[in-house]
Amino acid sequence: MLTRFAPSPTGLLHLGHAFSALTVWRVAEELGGTALLRIEDTDSTRCRPDFEDAIHEDLHWLGLDWPRPVRRQSEHLADYADTLDTLAARGLLYPCSCSRKQIAQAGAQPGWDGLVYPGTCRHRPMADARPGDALRLNLAAALDAAGPPPAFTETGPLRPGSHRPDPQALLSGVGDPVLRRKQTGDPAYHLACPQDDAAQQITHVVRGADLWNATFLHVVLQTLMGWPVPTYHHHDLVRDEGGTRLAKIAHSRAIRAYREDGLTPRQVKALVGF
Numbered sequence: 637m638l639t640r641f642a643p644s645p646t647g648l649l650h651l652g653h654a655f656s657a658l659t660v661w662r663v664a665e666e667l668g669g670t671a672l673l674r675i676e677d678t679d680s681t682r683c684r685p686d687f688e689d690a691i692h693e694d695l696h697w698l699g700l701d702w703p704r705p706v707r708r709q710s711e712h713l714a715d716y717a718d719t720l721d722t723l724a725a726r727g728l729l730y731p732c733s734c735s736r737k738q739i740a741q742a743g744a745q746p747g748w749d750g751l752v753y754p755g756t757c758r759h760r761p762m763a764d765a766r767p768g769d770a771l772r773l774n775l776a777a778a779l780d781a782a783g784p785p786p787a788f789t790e791t792g793p794l795r796p797g798s799h800r801p802d803p804q805a806l807l808s809g810v811g812d813p814v815l816r817r818k819q820t821g822d823p824a825y826h827l828a829c830p831q832d833d834a835a836q837q838i839t840h841v842v843r844g845a846d847l848w849n850a851t852f853l854h855v856v857l858q859t860l861m862g863w864p865v866p867t868y869h870h871h872d873l874v875r876d877e878g879g880t881r882l883a884k885i886a887h888s889r890a891i892r893a894y895r896e897d898g899l900t901p902r903q904v905k906a907l908v909g910f
């Protein structure tokens with residue numbers, strides 16, 4: 637059993653992250669497995685080395701430990717590029733030059749991951765890709781190519797059981813996701829995350845319920861690429877010891893702010909119900 641905590645070093649870890657990390661390590665312990673730390677630092681405009689150092693330090697301070705070396709996504713860019721090449725060769729990607737404003741003006745409706753792309757550039761061949769274009773997955777074509785998506789097992793407290801992605805719900809809920817970001821050419825989360833879960837042979841993905849919808853898309857990508865579908869465990873938002881939801885403001889306060897206030901790791905863990 638192998639699971640992972642996969643923060644992005646775009647800021648300091650807050651209490652919500654503490655709850656998530658502690659849940660990851662608890663599930664690993666319960667199942668006799670191992671929890672890895674993975675640094676999801678593909679967003680070259682927002683990730684910073686000092687935030688990455690702070691992740692290591694804060695998790696250690698909370699009493700957590702993990703095997704080395706730690707996988708840093710920025711060291712595997714060629715692997716994500718290979719996957720993009722594979723998808724392009726199968727005719728499943730297209731270049732997109734639309735700005736957010738153009739997408740909104742085209743009448744796009746909000747989905748679970750921002751506006752659902754209305755398909756303006758879908759007719760464009762890859763040969764037409766210009767520097768700075770995003771690359772999008774043609775989701776309808778990808779669903780056809782992948783065949784009926786398999787069910788995944790969810791062991792989290794909110795919706796335990798077996799769940800199968802519904803192609804129609806995916807098409808209307810997310811549309812054609814960006815797999816390579818515009819301007820920077822950075823791989824997108826929806827590509828790098830499931831690819832690394834496969835590369836690291838993660839058997840259990842433990843993460844927040846805010847990523848519930850993303851899991852259905854990740855299962856489609858896993859099927860498309862022949863990657864294994866792990867077991868998922870989506871945890872609820874952070875709750876305090878008494879089981880009440882922590883206010884958003886407390887939830888997003890940095891772990892080190894509590895530390896600077898003089899709280900011990902034990903007290904911070906208690907704040908999030910551990």
Ligand code: GLU
Binds near residue numbers: 843
């Ligand atoms: N980097 C993502 C985040 O911080 C990871 C989500 C996941 O665990 O899949 O939200």
